Amino acid sequence: MKVYWLWLAGLNGIGPVTQRKLLEALETPERIYLASAAEISQIAGRAVAAILTASRSLDSAKRQEEALDRLGIRLLTTDDPLYPEQAKCLSNAPVILYYRGRIRPKGQSIGIVGSRRCTPYGKQVAVEAATYLAEQGVTVISGMAKGIDSYAHTACLKAGGYTLAFLGNGVDVCYPAEHRGLMEEIIHHGAVISEYPPYTRPRQEYFPIRNALISAWSDKVLIVEAAEKSGALITAQKAIEQGREVFSVPNSIYAKESAGTNKLLSVGAKAYLGPEFLFASDPAQTADAADCTSPVKPRHARHTKKPSKKPSSIAKNNTGLATLVLTPLEQRILSRLTQPLSLSSLLDLTDGDMQSLLDWICTMELEGKLKVKGQMVEAGSWGRTPK
Amino acid sequence: MATVVNAFALSGVSAYPVAVETVLLHGQPSISIVGLGDTAVKEAAHRLQAALTHSSYDFPKLKIVINLAPSGVKKSGSHFDLAMAIGLISSGEVLLPPEELAQTAFLGELSLNAELKPVNGVLPMAMCARDSGIRRLIVPVDNLAEARLVRELEVFGFGTLREVVDFLLGTLEYAPPDRSLEPAYSALPAVDFADVQGQEGLLEYVIAAVAGGHNFLMLGSPGCGKSMIAKRIPTIMPKLTEEEALEITKIYSVTGLLRQQNRLITERPFRSPHHNASLNALIGGGSPVVPGEISLAHNGVLFLDEIAEFERKALDALRQPLEDKVVTVSRVKSTSTFPANFMLVAAMNPCPCGYHGQPKCRCTDYEVVKYRQKLSGPILDRIDVQKYVQPVPFLSLASARKGPSSLELRERVQYARDIQTKRFVRSTEVSANAQMTEAMIKEFCQLEPDALRLLQLSFERFQYSARTHNKFLKIARTFADLEGSPQIRKKDMAAALMARDMDKEHTGMMVF
Numbered sequence: 001m002k003v004y005w006l007w008l009a010g011l012n013g014i015g016p017v018t019q020r021k022l023l024e025a026l027e028t029p030e031r032i033y034l035a036s037a038a039e040i041s042q043i044a045g046r047a048v049a050a051i052l053t054a055s056r057s058l059d060s061a062k063r064q065e066e067a068l069d070r071l072g073i074r075l076l077t078t079d080d081p082l083y084p085e086q087a088k089c090l091s092n093a094p095v096i097l098y099y100r101g102r103i104r105p106k107g108q109s110i111g112i113v114g115s116r117r118c119t120p121y122g123k124q125v126a127v128e129a130a131t132y133l134a135e136q137g138v139t140v141i142s143g144m145a146k147g148i149d150s151y152a153h154t155a156c157l158k159a160g161g162y163t164l165a166f167l168g169n170g171v172d173v174c175y176p177a178e179h180r181g182l183m184e185e186i187i188h189h190g191a192v193i194s195e196y197p198p199y200t201r202p203r204q205e206y207f208p209i210r211n212a213l214i215s216a217w218s219d220k221v222l223i224v225e226a227a228e229k230s231g232a233l234i235t236a237q238k239a240i241e242q243g244r245e246v247f248s249v250p251n252s253i254y255a256k257e258s259a260g261t262n263k264l265l266s267v268g269a270k271a272y273l274g275p276e277f278l279f280a281s282d283p284a285q286t287a288d289a290a291d292c293t294s295p296v297k298p299r300h301a302r303h304t305k306k307p308s309k310k311p312s313s314i315a316k317n318n319t320g321l322a323t324l325v326l327t328p329l330e331q332r333i334l335s336r337l338t339q340p341l342s343l344s345s346l347l348d349l350t351d352g353d354m355q356s357l358l359d360w361i362c363t364m365e366l367e368g369k370l371k372v373k374g375q376m377v378e379a380g381s382w383g384r385t386p387k
Numbered sequence: 388m389a390t391v392v393n394a395f396a397l398s399g400v401s402a403y404p405v406a407v408e409t410v411l412l413h414g415q416p417s418i419s420i421v422g423l424g425d426t427a428v429k430e431a432a433h434r435l436q437a438a439l440t441h442s443s444y445d446f447p448k449l450k451i452v453i454n455l456a457p458s459g460v461k462k463s464g465s466h467f468d469l470a471m472a473i474g475l476i477s478s479g480e481v482l483l484p485p486e487e488l489a490q491t492a493f494l495g496e497l498s499l500n501a502e503l504k505p506v507n508g509v510l511p512m513a514m515c516a517r518d519s520g521i522r523r524l525i526v527p528v529d530n531l532a533e534a535r536l537v538r539e540l541e542v543f544g545f546g547t548l549r550e551v552v553d554f555l556l557g558t559l560e561y562a563p564p565d566r567s568l569e570p571a572y573s574a575l576p577a578v579d580f581a582d583v584q585g586q587e588g589l590l591e592y593v594i595a596a597v598a599g600g601h602n603f604l605m606l607g608s609p610g611c612g613k614s615m616i617a618k619r620i621p622t623i624m625p626k627l628t629e630e631e632a633l634e635i636t637k638i639y640s641v642t643g644l645l646r647q648q649n650r651l652i653t654e655r656p657f658r659s660p661h662h663n664a665s666l667n668a669l670i671g672g673g674s675p676v677v678p679g680e681i682s683l684a685h686n687g688v689l690f691l692d693e694i695a696e697f698e699r700k701a702l703d704a705l706r707q708p709l710e711d712k713v714v715t716v717s718r719v720k721s722t723s724t725f726p727a728n729f730m731l732v733a734a735m736n737p738c739p740c741g742y743h744g745q746p747k748c749r750c751t752d753y754e755v756v757k758y759r760q761k762l763s764g765p766i767l768d769r770i771d772v773q774k775y776v777q778p779v780p781f782l783s784l785a786s787a788r789k790g791p792s793s794l795e796l797r798e799r800v801q802y803a804r805d806i807q808t809k810r811f812v813r814s815t816e817v818s819a820n821a822q823m824t825e826a827m828i829k830e831f832c833q834l835e836p837d838a839l840r841l842l843q844l845s846f847e848r849f850q851y852s853a854r855t856h857n858k859f860l861k862i863a864r865t866f867a868d869l870e871g872s873p874q875i876r877k878k879d880m881a882a883a884l885m886a887r888d889m890d891k892e893h894t895g896m897m898v899f
Contacts, residue, residue, distance in 0.1 A: 116751070117749040118749065118751070119746070120746065120748075123752075123897070127897055146751050146753065146754070147751050150751060150753055151751075151897050154752075154897045154898060154899060155897055157899070158897070176753075178753040178754060178756075178757040179753060181898070181899035182898070182899045184899070342585070342588065342777050343588030344585050344586065344587040344588055347587055354588065354590075354591045355591065355866070355870070355878050355879075355882055356878060358588075358591065358878070359878035359881040361881075361885070362841070362845075362881035362882070362884050363841065363877075363881060366841065366844045366845055366848055372885065373744055373775070373888075374606070374744065374774065374775020374776075374777060374888050375586075375588045375589060375775050375776070375777035376744070376775075376777060
């Protein structure tokens with residue numbers, strides 16, 4: 001059975017659209033294989049029939065099947081109940097997907113993508129969002145690229161979540177190489193998926209198709225950081241075309257790294273102001289704005305406009321301070337830390353005694369009152385994400 | 388009968404006596420030098436002929452055989468020239484009565500014009516002369532100061548072969564050259580910790596590292612002052628003892644690095660090999676085997692700047708010397724052991740771009756971890772203290788208070804070292820906190836309850852490995868020693884817990 005799927009997917013000159021047309025008419029690839037040329041040309045035209053009659057050999061498909069078994073790679077075919085219906089909405093959705101790991105029945109899933117060269121800000125957002133989603137039991141989908149993608153997967157897995165990675169290469173190839181450990185973890189607790197057969201090396205032109213898969217499998221897509229020309233914007237574009245809700249993370253208008261995401265906001269993507277926003281029942285006014293960029297009317301545009309109400313979660317922040325007991329010295333240290341300071345510049349608080357300053361700082365760090373990074377001390381993040 | 392003249396050969400950093408035997412036989416006029424000499428020894432034949440002729444001696448028209456006994460050991464170097472020349476001349480005329488000749492040794496290379504040229508390894512050879520009961524040592528004048536470091540010897544320095552012969556014959560009164568012969572102790576070290584400003588936080592850890600014999604790794608962006616600090620570390624190490632100074636000088640003598648200084652080395656060495664250094668350049672090698680950088684840094688500091696750029700193989704070769712404090716270079720024909728008791732000070736960028744932790748850095752955590760993994764685990768494991776160096780803003784440099792001087796810091800180091808010397812008086816292998824064994828840690832690292840609680844809290848929070856646990860205890864021990872506390876107090880523990888920035892950062896890394 002598998003061998004006919006591989007044969008069908010491997011046909012030269014017949015793309016996923018035609019493949020699906022044939023499948024709709026004849027139901028299984030085996031029947032397509034056995035169908036007469038007349039039948040085929042009735043369904044898909046004479047050119048297709050000619051190609052099919054010319055490629056009757058199952059040899060390469062059989063070889064591929066053996067390779068898959070050897071490499072522990074599995075097939076997800078469009079007739080598999082695990083193949084999400086919503087992913088088939090893509091006109092050129094591949095009829096088979098190769099994967100390693102375990103694909104769960106489709107639950108709620110959110111794509112998180114962004115630039116490879118991300119800033120600490122982008123990292124923080126990606127990690128926070130992925131951790132939150134993992135805790136909510138939501139699948140995190142991304143592309144296992146450097147930067148934001150890797151943080152989304154890693155944070156999700158560290159929080160015990162389930163994640164899917166879509167690759168622009170065969171699932172037996174690790175790209176980039178330093179993600180070897182990450183890839184193993186994803187296979188262990190999720191799945192890496194690709195439409196490309198094993199041994200396929202990554203190529204630039206493969207990635208836009210991979211991006212379309214990410215958004216197709218996701219219910220919503222969060223673009224964390226994207227420069228003017230970024231692959232993440234392709235995902236955003238595809239998501240809009242597929243009618244997915246697109247969230248974009250705002251940043252300074254002068255930040256080059258966020259030119260793309262800020263622009264998305266200006267054309268109607270929802271502003272992401274915290275992980276809870278991904279589930280805010282209150283629909284922002286995406287619908288109209290999305291029309292500007294997309295010829296396709298987003299499916300989610302059916303929401304009626306309501307005056308937007310600020311979610312209450314913001315007010316929760318900045319309340320932790322009052323509950324912490326601080327000694328006078330601790331208060332004096334913290335009051336200085338409006339920005340990160342070096343240890344040397346706090347030395348006057350202990351009259352130049354470095355050892356006792358170290359004592360205070362270390363204790364305060366362990367109590368979560370501040371953070372030490374090398375020689376720099378900064379205010380702790382308690383209050384923002386209480387654990 | 389063959390005449391016998393005393394000379395020495397080098398093996399590692401020490402010398403052994405060699406008898407240069409010369410005999411004139413009837414036969415085809417020729418000269419052969421036997422006794423496993425290298426090319427430099429063999430070529431002495433031509434230098435001898437020219438130098439003797441130049442000093443208006445008739446070169447004997449006989450079959451000359453010169454043997455360097457013991458004949459089964461390979462020898463190298465040009466310092467046998469003088470002994471061979473004296474041997475040849477002595478077989479024609481009596482320069483010295485045999486019993487006096489037996490108490491005299493000769494070192495030096497001859498030029499074609501019969502001048503005496505300085506050679507390497509004079510100090511160990513002079514020490515060997517003293518130990519083998521030789522009374523007088525004749526050396527090239529340029530090596531005089533070095534040879535005179537061995538006080539029990541009568542040392543004479545000459546400029547030409549003729550002078551040596553005349554002196555032996557008693558026709559020349561010995562007039563020591565009028566340059567100062569006393570070892571020139573340098574007045575003040577050129578660098579001082581007072582130059583380092585605005586790094587008080589780091590300084591505490593530099594002192595602790597030196598005081599406890601901990602190896603030290605600095606992380607920081609380019610230009611933040613890593614090299615500046617490293618260069619000053621030898622200035623706060625305890626003063627060299629005479630024995631240590633001689634050990635260092637011997638090594639420098641053998642490698643030929645002493646000639647510019649020509650005196651006892653009285654400062655702790657600071658060696659900073661470039662990161663393209665080969666394995667042999669670091670640990671020693673070549674033919675004949677010479678000490679490498681780690682031995683040149685003996686009793687001092689080996690500074691590996693950009694340690695992540697060193698060849699992994701070269702770095703891994705440091706593992707054994709870091710443990711044993713000596714390095715053994717084995718070749719098929721010979722095995723040499725060189726001392727290598729150095730403090731490893733290393734510096735590296737925290738990430739490929741160098742600006743990790745600053746807003747402009749775009750390296751991902753995976754890239755950062757990959758970059759840091761260039762340092763193998765076993766090497767990192769031997770580095771107790773790993774600290775970030777923060778660049779000091781230029782404007783605040785002007786206003787920053789002047790740092791404490793090296794002299795003050797050295798006193799603090801010495802204080803802690805004295806405590807450790809007493810602590811480890813029973814042990815022959817351990818002399819500092821960093822080298823403590825498991826059992827010693829149990830015995831000497833008593834924690835006050837507060838300190839223990841802090842340690843536990845930090846392990847819960849940062850999930851350090853069990854291996855790190857011992858490191859924290861050793862460093863805490865050193866911090867306690869710096870203040871003379873027998874118990875490890877909370878503040879000692881706190882300071883120690885902040886001594887491993889890289890480990891701490893690693894627990895927060897978003898990587899698998």
